[in-house]
Each structure stands twice: as C-alpha cells, then as structure tokens.
Amino acid sequence: MKKIIVTNTPNLFQMNLEEIEVLTPKAYLTKTELNKLSSARVFNLCNDYRYQSKGYYVSLLAEARGHKPIPSVKSIQDLKAPAIVKIVSEELDDILQKALKNLKSDEFTLSIYFGHNVAKQYEKLCRELHRQFQAPFLRARFVHNKKWLMQSIKPISLSEIPEDHLPFVQEFALNYFSKKRYENVRSTRYQYDLAILYNPEEKAPPSDKKALQKFMEAADKNGFYSELITKDDYDRLAEFDALFIRETTTVNHHTYRFASRAQSEGLVVIDDPNSILKCTNKVYLAELMEINKIPVPKTLIVHSENKKEIAKKLGFPCVLKLPDSSFSQGVTKASDEKELALKLNNMLNQSDLVIAQEFLPTDFDWRVGVLDEQVLYACKYYMAKGHWQIYNWEDKKETTGRYETLPLDQVPKNVLDMALKSTKLIGNGLYGVDIKESGGKVYLIEINDNPSLESGVEDKILKDGLYDRIIKSFKKRIERSIT
Template sequence: MRKIVVVDYPRDWDEATEDTEVVDTQTYLTDAAYTDIKNARIFNLSRSYRYQSAGYYVSLLAEARGHKAIPSVTTMQDLKSPTIVRAITVELNDLIQKSLAGLRSKNFTLSIYFGHNVALKYEKLCKQLHDLFKAPLLRAQFVYKEEWVLQSISPIPVNEVPESHRSDLKRFAKAYFARHRFSSVRVSRKIYDLAILVDPHEKAPPSNEKAIQYFVEAAEGQGFYTELITKDDYRRLAEFDALFIRETTAVNHHTYRFARKAHADGLVVIDDPVSILRCTNKVYLAELLTKAKVPVPKTMIIHKDNRTQVESVLGLPCVLKKPDSSFSQGVVKAKDKEGLKEELDKMLADSELIIGQEYKPTDFDWRIGVLDKQPLYACKYFMAKGHWQIYNWNGKKKQDEEGDGEVVPFELVPFHVLHTALKAANLIGNGLYGVDVKEINGKAYVIEVNDNPSIDAGVEDKILKKELYASIIKSIKKRIDTHKNSRNYE
C-alpha cells in the first residue's frame, strides 16, 4: 500500500521516511494521477481541517477514491465538538486521573505525536486518545475541576510543532509509518428504545406530520417505545437504543452531532454519520460516482485554478452546486458568461471546491428509495411550475414552490434507472437513501444520492401504504437485534 503524506507546503514535512512519499494538498486534490491510485493510505498533515478547507477535502476525496485517510472526515468533525469529545472519552476517566495525578497546576496541555508524547509517563493516555481520535498530531487540553476533565482535543498544525520536539516527532513518525495495521477502539452501550429526531418548525422536512405519525404507529406496533425528540434532547440520547433522523441533515449542524454521538454511544442510527458526510457533500459524490463509473451528467470539480475552463467543458447554461446543497438550495443555473463569473465568485469564496454539471433539462427526475441495499419505492418528481428544478424557493405562491410527485410500481420503472440507482446508493452504505436519476434518450444519469430522502404521507407511500413505514422500522429493529447478538458474543 502506498503511503502518502499530504502537506500544504513541502517545507512543512522534511521528516520523510523511505517508505512514504510527500505531496502538497493542491497536487493531491487536482492531479489526476492521484485519483487513479487504487491502494493508498493518506496521512493528512494539512495545517487546517476546517470545514471545506483544502485539508478537509484531502480526507473527503481520499475516502471517495477508496484511499484510507488519517484523519478521516468523521474524526475531523468529532474534534470540533466538545460534547462529542466528552461522550467518546468518558471511559478514559480513570486513566486520565491516574496519568495526571502528580500535576500541581489547574491546566495541562498534552501534545500527542502519532500516538506518543515526549514524556514516557503519558504513553498510555496518548495511545488511548489517539486510538479514539485517529489524527497524526493532537493537542489535548485538560482542566482541573475537583478532578481532571478533558476540555478539548484538537489537531496541531504541523508548522506549530516546537523545534525542540522535531527529533522525537521524526522518531514517532518513522515507527508509525512502519505499521501495517491501524486499529480503532469500539465504543458501545446497552439500551433499547426508539427516538425520532424532528424539527417542528422546519419549512420542508423530509417527512410531514402524518408520515411521522405513521412511523410512530409502525414502531409501536413492533414493540418499540417511541418518542419524538428535538435538538434540545441531545443529552437524552443515551436513553434510547436507536435514532431515526427525520429532519434535513447537514455536517455543520446538530443533526450530524446527534448521529455521531448516537453512533459513538452504540445506538443504531439512520441516517448514520458516515452516510451524512458522504451524501451531503456534492464534491465527494462526484468523485465517488465518477471513480465507480456510475453514469452522471458531465461533471467537473471546480477550483480557483480551473474556473476558466468551466464554459469550454460544460457549456452554457450549466449548473453550479455548493458542496453541501440540499433540496435544490445552493444550486444555481449559470445562463451566460457574466452569470457564470458572478456565481463562481460567490461559491469559491465559501469553499475551496464546488461542483459544475452540464445542464440536462427533463420534465421530471426519478427518485429511487433504497433501504438495506434493496429498492424500497420509486417516484417521479416533476419540476416546479415554470422552473427548472423540483423546488422553487422563490415561487410567489406556496403551490408553485414544489412540483408534483407520482409513485410508480417497480415493474414500470426502466431497468437501467433502477439498476443505476442501486449501484450509486450501494456505494454509500446500507442505510436509507433516495437516488435522483435523470433519464435521457434511454440512458440513466445519477444526479445525487440523498441520505435523508423524503417520505411523505400521500406521496411516497401511495403504493405500499403503511407497509412503507413498517419496512423501515423492521430494518431498524433487525439492526438492533444484530447489534445485541454481536455484543453477546464479544
């Protein structure tokens, strides 16, 4: 397996070892030679892992390319949340107290370089923290409040490692890169109930009130205690055995924090945090689908160095998408050169990378619902009145905001539409997904894969009726049973 160290500037990493290669972030992100590597482990030493920074995209695209990234995007998000940090490290409390018992100050900073510290006495604590938050360079901040508390843990920019620590850093790195396996710690718990996360004030939730009621009825009919929770119930997640998210998800949002904490606590989660990370970023999806040879409209990942090529590659008009767009928001059609320049200026000011696609107008988009890697339902979503998208958030009348939906029996769905949708969804995982597909001249093109598909009473359930809701609850129950059985054999 190729071992590639990615840094913002070559001068950041002169501790090269014989079995690793060093590349800069821009080269890894944009050079096609790195897209086609089949077996690689990426050690991401970018100076920043901020959301949508170049360092963030190194790990995101590594995952899309089938490379193993350290840190993963999941770890990056975990490090940003003190609540998640405390939830994941609660089992280390005894070790923390023992390791820091001799300190007299009220604050302590622990630098962790590839799972080690320059002081041998903190070796065990460093290893445990590194196994939970698998990032090359970490800074753990502890405060004393009757006992030692881990206040935060964050990445150390490689250029901020003190010169006095560089020799130790090189020694630790050499041993680290020589390892063939990189194990992780499992975090689990033991409780059994269902929480459905909703936002009563959301303008366009993935399930309407009637559908939520049907989900509750289906769950209770299968022996669940079910409760609707909101973002204010974060601390109560440990009371449940499973979490079903029925509000629009995003990475920089409480829905992701709920999913990640639930996953860390051992709950069954739909949408799981990995699916949220993968589906909510269009850059990741573009890379993933292209690499897997799933048919998509002509697509390019746009950055500051290739923005002048958009018109020649995609033509005009073309579609531009923010990486984390959803429900047609953050998706625009650039009609001419002036509009293209204006939209690119706006989007690239917020994100290092955005998505551009050729414009392929159709009267409707197919939506194939997928659960446990099997088709669940099929719909035609028609464009909003007088608009080129399913949703028109600028519609003057409420009835003009959203196009009609029509459920279609599977036997009437073209085989290539169903097959292509399944191939795309199964690249993401085995959760609940909605795959949007355009059919043009007998070919199916995947537009995107949604981790939080719409399931509304009166639309998606027109054929299966209440069995649609029961099928999803059965899947959750099966996952709980499987999880419990696996725990019994550990």
C-alpha cells in the same frame, strides 16, 4: 435501569438513593455476578482514564457486559478531536462570549462537575458543554483572540479536582442522581427504545407530521417505545437503542454529531455518520461516480485555477452546486459568461470547490428510495411550474412540482439498477437516489441520505407498509448487534 457509580472514593458518593449502587473499580471489574445484569448505566468516576488504567477498563468492560458507561471509551477519545471542539465552540458562541466577557486575561480554564461550576456565572455555559460532551467531570480551556474560543475540552478524573471543590462536587452529584433524567415510565411490553430526531421549526423537513406519526405507530406495532426528540436532547441519546434522523442533515451541524454520538454509544443509526459524510458532499459523489463508471451529466470539479474551463467543457446553460447543497438550495443555473462569473465567484467565497454540470432539461427526476440494498419506492418528481428545479425557492410560496409514485414494475429497469448499484458504494442505509432520463439514457444526479418520506407521497404504493419496513429494519439491525 440500575445505576452504578464506580469510584476510588465510595464514601464521597454514598447518597442512599434507590437503584444506585456505589462500587470501587476493583469491585466492578471483579464481581462476576455483574455479568448477569443485562441493563445498567455505569458512571465512571475513577481517578484515572489513561489507556489500560482501571478507569479505562471500567468503561471498556461495561461495554462488553452490555452496560452503558459514562463516559464511554470512544467518548473519551472523541473529546480529543479538534474539529468537534471547533464546531461546538462556534455553536455556543453567544453563550460563550456572554459568560466570559468580564474576564481580563487571554486564557481561562473552566472545570465542569455534572454540568456545574462552583461559580454561578458560568452555569449556562457549563450546562451546555455537559450536554454536548457527556462526562461527569470535564475541564475546558479557552483563549481570547479578538473573541473567546474554546481551545480544548477533556474528561478529568476525580483525582484532578481540587480538594476544596469536593463539597460542591458532592452537592452536584446528589442533585444529578436524584433526578429521573434517564428513564421515562414506559410499558414493559416494549422491547426497544427509538429516538426520532426532528426539527419542529424546519421549513422543508424530510418527513411531515403525519409521516412522523405513522413511524411512531409502526414502531409501537413492532415493539418499540418511540419518542420525538430535538437538538436539545443530545444528552439523552444513551437512553435509546436506536436513532432515526428526520431532520435535514449536514456535516457541520448537530445532526452529524447526533449520528456520531449515537453510533459511539452503540445505537443503531439511520442516517449513520458515514452516509452523511459521503452523501452530503457532491465533490465526493462526483469523484466516486466517475471512478465507478456510473453515468452522470458532464461534470467538472471547479476551483480557482480551472474556473475558465467551464464554458468550453460544459457550455451554456450550466448548473452550479455547492458541495453540501440539499433540497435544491445552493444549486443555481448560469445562462452566460457574465452570470457564470458572478454566481461562481460567490460560491467560491463559500467553498474552495464547486460542482459544475451540464444542464439536462427534463420534465421530472426519478427518486428511488433504497433501504438495506433493496428498492423501497420510486417516484417521479416533476419540476415546479415555470421553473427548472423541483423546488422553486425564489417563489415566496416555496412552490414545488407535482409528484407521481409508481409500482416498481412500472419503473424502467435501468433506473432501478442504477439506484442499487450507486447506493452499494455508500452503504446499506436509507437513501434517495435522483436520476434523470435524457435521450434514452439515465444519469445519476445525486444520492441523498435522509430522503423525503412524506405522507401521501413516497408511501402512495406501500402505504403503512413503507413505515413498517423501515421500523423492521431497525429491529433487525438491533437484534444483529446483540447476537
């Protein structure tokens, strides 16, 4: 992929490196032959990123041409979001405290040039911030209040860099552009590149190793180069055309940032950030199902003011859920008033809102997989032996119940209909819908983004066809986005 550096001072970045062209903003904006260049990475080192400045239009026009600008217009805007800054500050807390521990003042500003600073003691912090916020030049501000916190971070233009720092910037730039950081040697037979985000250390991953291998085989068959990536590969997302998240998702987590970054870079993403936001919060789902008249167990959204209503409205036993619980973790059962008070108070210390539901004992839960508003598979997940949930996390062996995957013509129509109707309220992504049958009726329990797809379980009926259908969905989405 051709690399283009766009800068107001081309003489600073004449490095005589293969596949790199240095242009002024005017040249990049006016050279019509660049419209025919189908694959290019544009490093925007302009003097100004303000709205409707030349620097702004370099990134905007790069996107229109199908080039990949760094930073993108959306990335420039995203850096202004306080919530993202706060999350990254918390994630990098150990590195941050170590890097700034010897400072005597209560405020500090750090300039980051291609992941470096002129002072070596901030090297690790700069590298991590550059990984999280991909822009050539960044400026971060920190404040000390009992401990160091990142207050803000923003991309800066070349004109904001002190003149005595420019020799260092040139050195960092040469090192940066000399590395083969964006391209691996890939066969020309591949049309597209797919990143599969996973966590090799996760205890209960949504896909096991064999399933991941099946996805990669299906990708290869459908013209994709595929690669397993981890949270350390955040800065490589722009290499790919699509991102498939096979790590348990939550909002306050790197999985959500991966989805958001990938979407802002124009990648096709499953799970998309909107689906993660909606599915991982049970308060949202409870309200959504009630408004749309989809049957659920008797449910109460609990807060400190109405917690005494649970016993009267739901009875005992009842189920308590943290809003962002997954794989039965953060879900518990209360058998009486005393147990309810103890467990509920603990949960309200973690979240201002908690879900309480009536307990519907069943031998199994239906799990219906939905992709592109079509049913993909249907399983019965049986309760763990001697337990009321599919997963028994109290057992040191992490015991799970047995499963049964059925042909769709053997699944009750009202179960399939509920799965399709409920997921249309979320989007057209990949979902796993949990449904209970009780007393001749069906009740929606939850909609999961990032559903389990394990070899020998969800693929029992479709076999390799399950993986093929998911990869084909990626391909269709990519082709729709470029037509």
